[in-house]
Amino acid sequence: MSHVRVRFAPSPTGFFHIGSARTALFNWLYARHTGGTFILRIEDTDKERNSEVFLQVIYESLSWLGLNWDEGPKVGSNGGGDFGPYRQSERGEIYRRHVEQLMQAGRAYEKDGAIWFKLLGERYETFDDHRKKTVSKVKVPPVVIEDQIRGRVERLEDEDFVIVRSDGNPVFHLVNVVDDITMNVTHIIRGEDHLSNTSKHVHLFEGFGVKPPAFAHIPLILKQNGPGKMSKRDQGALIEEYQQRGYLPEALVNFLCLLGWNPGDDREKMPIADVIRLFDLPGVNQSNARFDDKKLAHMNMAYLLELSGETFVTRAREYFQRQPATPVTTAALAADEAYFSEVMLLAQPKVKGIEELPAYSVYFFTEEYPIDPKVRDKLMSKGDPKARLRELLEALRAPEADLTSDAAIEALMKSLAEKNAVGFGDYQAVTRLALSGTNAGPSITAMIRVLGRERVLVRIEWFLA
């Protein structure tokens, strides 16, 4: 166990989004890399905007992503620790004591019912153009931050600021710093949007007579289209959404690792253990990264492809169960388990994501599958596909026809093609259209085998009629 202690400190004021997830991930990676401690702290001082629902979302999303926390609220096997409570709403007494300490030291004072942190230095009045009012400023040297990612950053903090609101509630800056002090946090890894708060925080640390921890400000994730950083309202911003859509968490985590970090070589898809081994703060990029759902989808597909068939079927079933009932999903869930598995196994190497499964497998589960008119028109425009289909129908009807293996079906179709001096494809395309309504799907032999003799014969007859 190293002395490194990092924390992820979300506030439950909205859904858990991808930027927060990456901040959590980088903290977690650093803790795991150093053998340190990953703390989850809930910053719920804003009583107006907090909600229990959002808190649950945070727990669930972190768990789903596999970001287990060593200290923090107890949820399942996560959490615990000797530096609690880990919810700021339960730490009021600690904050009061620390504010008192600042008052005693002459570093805080009351004004307009609120408590302000006092900067030390010569005071003067000046007009602020932005806020259109006269403000009181203090001559202090700029704060120097030796950021682990961005290097040396200087920022001037020249105004006293509120640390306890007039309603008695402590402000973010105060609680954040007090918690980091009392929880012995050694590295503050957070989004770049906090970089400009850091000067306030450094003053506070010094006000408490504590050496500030190391800072590491990670770049932001920008929205895919349009200006600005990714926010909760943007398409693809919510972790929950990926969970519902059947994305694999390991794929999302891998993708997130690569947004602002890389192993230093060409590797992209890599096990989390390798990332943990190689991850370090100086390796994190300094520039913002634009979110790219295509690359995420590709990563997801790559992980999907190497899933064991068994796991894939389990994931698929879970997905179908979560979906609102439709003819396809109900039929799929009502279907024989072995049949469901076989269908899913045919789909696994073909789909880009779990969410494509219902659409991809409609014709396996219902008779209400649509016939793609474009495919039909194109196919029917040349040769005599219906004649081929009739020939195949006869062959399949024969009592000696073996439809129990792909090889047998392939042999049957090939000998038929040879006999009639046409190509295998002449049978394949029209049969596929009759059985599935499209020109995409698993191999025609597998399709016939899995659908089974009865269904196949009925569909071909119906199609010919």
Place this chain on the structure above:
RNA sequence: GCCCUCAUCGUCUAUCGGUUAGGACAGGAGAUUCUCAAUCUUCAAAGCGGGGUUCGAUUCCCCGUGGGGGCACCA
């Protein structure tokens, strides 16, 4: 407006002064295949502009431009 920060293909990125500037996603073409995917091959695609420093700058420095963040009794 002020402060901070960043800058390589459309996107994510490699390069720690000397490279035909590499990889991945997306896009084009081809191969393979019973279709569609996957896979493989391949093509196109980048150092924001201007000054320096240097024998030599994508790389170091300055200015500009552009992007991003912040400037609350929100977190």
